Amino acid sequence: MSLPGASAMTSPGSLAAPGAAPDRGVDPVLEIRGLCVDYGFGDDAAHAVADCDLTLGRGRVLGLAGESGSGKSTLAMAAIRLLRSPGVITGGEVLFHPRPASDGEPATTLDLLAAGEQELRAIRWSEIAIVLQSALNALNPVSTIGAQFDELLATHRPGLGRASRRDRAGDLLELVGMTPDRLRSYPHEMSGGMRQRAMIAMALALDPQVMILDEPTTALDVVTQREILEELMGLRDRLGFAALFITHDLSLLVEFADDIAVMYAGRLMERAPAASLFRSPRLPYTYGLLHCFPPMHGERHRMDGIPGSPPDLRDLPPGCAFHPRCQWAIPRCRQDVPKLEPLTGSHREVACWLHRDNATAPPELMRPDPAVAQPRTAAVSDTSAERAV
Numbered sequence: 001m002s003l004p005g006a007s008a009m010t011s012p013g014s015l016a017a018p019g020a021a022p023d024r025g026v027d028p029v030l031e032i033r034g035l036c037v038d039y040g041f042g043d044d045a046a047h048a049v050a051d052c053d054l055t056l057g058r059g060r061v062l063g064l065a066g067e068s069g070s071g072k073s074t075l076a077m078a079a080i081r082l083l084r085s086p087g088v089i090t091g092g093e094v095l096f097h098p099r100p101a102s103d104g105e106p107a108t109t110l111d112l113l114a115a116g117e118q119e120l121r122a123i124r125w126s127e128i129a130i131v132l133q134s135a136l137n138a139l140n141p142v143s144t145i146g147a148q149f150d151e152l153l154a155t156h157r158p159g160l161g162r163a164s165r166r167d168r169a170g171d172l173l174e175l176v177g178m179t180p181d182r183l184r185s186y187p188h189e190m191s192g193g194m195r196q197r198a199m200i201a202m203a204l205a206l207d208p209q210v211m212i213l214d215e216p217t218t219a220l221d222v223v224t225q226r227e228i229l230e231e232l233m234g235l236r237d238r239l240g241f242a243a244l245f246i247t248h249d250l251s252l253l254v255e256f257a258d259d260i261a262v263m264y265a266g267r268l269m270e271r272a273p274a275a276s277l278f279r280s281p282r283l284p285y286t287y288g289l290l291h292c293f294p295p296m297h298g299e300r301h302r303m304d305g306i307p308g309s310p311p312d313l314r315d316l317p318p319g320c321a322f323h324p325r326c327q328w329a330i331p332r333c334r335q336d337v338p339k340l341e342p343l344t345g346s347h348r349e350v351a352c353w354l355h356r357d358n359a360t361a362p363p364e365l366m367r368p369d370p371a372v373a374q375p376r377t378a379a380v381s382d383t384s385a386e387r388a389v
């Protein structure tokens, strides 16, 4: 894809001064700073997440994209301390900023990586809920949906009586488009879409401030997937939770996320408002990802994709880990690791030497950035048509 009339452009000093981060002005609910995660120890350790910074704004949807194995799930699971062995968190902090108390008193920020098990138990589900790809695995196959709601509510809302718990469970199912009689069903009696809806209802049961959605609809057909995501985003607007939405499918993120972060080989490589990332990617890897998906509309053209495959995380190439696959790599890319840094005059960050110092970026990576919308929160109503680009 090339822009009509565009020519190679030089981007001297295009990196902004520190402090001009795209997250400035966003009220953060979850801040991941310098997160590092390995699988295994010593020379054989796979560096699945390397020095990642990511901020989720209150009421916003942050999409996380990248090829399989890039570290998306590891980042999310480590951030909420649900990482399984042999995963080891080797550095960083994850700050959870609860909403202010009803009397306006600011709540105390908690570093989830330093928190004790008891503090974490109080926060998981109540404040930070998770929906994973496979509801069949997440739901208990030998309990009815009603019994699973009942257990969840009895544990976290001990003041609620049995009848109130049942009413609340029925209301939650209705919220996700199911009838309360489904409380009597076992997971195997429901379709994949219904199970996923039931999981979302359970995740919403305690009115969380953050939802982690790890490929929540990948296993479903495209029609059900879209229905569920549209409902989920409608609920986000009504209930005001923030969502970290992980998927391979950038086209979905463009439609449903406010901002998108792109991960490669354990590192965050680009982050931008969804429309900016989609229409004017600055990173060669993002450009390649966008050209892996055929457009729904417009003229047909050849899909180039990305040559080669992701590197072995135990033996990363020197410099930018993407350089063996990058059509625009320059000598510096083979030596130095680029850091994710803000770009001047935009609400975006990129880790790429082409946008640093006197490097020359190709026209494909210098398309004009569409107008950057003001941060959207749940309080601001917007339609999916307005979101779509």
Ligand SMILES: Nc1ncnc2c1ncn2[C@@H]1O[C@H](COP(=O)(O)OP(=O)(O)OP(=O)(O)O)[C@@H](O)[C@H]1O
Pocket (backbone or CB within 6 Å): 039, 046, 048, 066, 067, 068, 069, 070, 071, 072, 073, 074, 075, 085, 086, 087, 248, 313
């Ligand atoms: N239990 C494990 N033991 C060793 N390595 C692991 C383990 N789980 C994940 N990894 C490695 O960590 C890297 C990141 O995996 P992760 O599952 O986070 O990627 P992902 O981006 O979520 O991929 P996908 O899109 O396929 O879900 C992968 O290279 C994977 O091989």
Ligand code: SF4
Pocket (backbone or CB within 6 Å): 283, 284, 285, 320, 321, 322, 323, 324, 326, 327, 328, 329, 330, 333, 338, 351, 352, 353, 354
């Ligand atoms: S730093 Fe170099 S290798 Fe990496 S994405 Fe940018 S141009 Fe390509």
Ligand SMILES: [Mg+2]
Pocket (backbone or CB within 6 Å): 072, 073, 074, 214
């Ligand atoms: Mg994953």
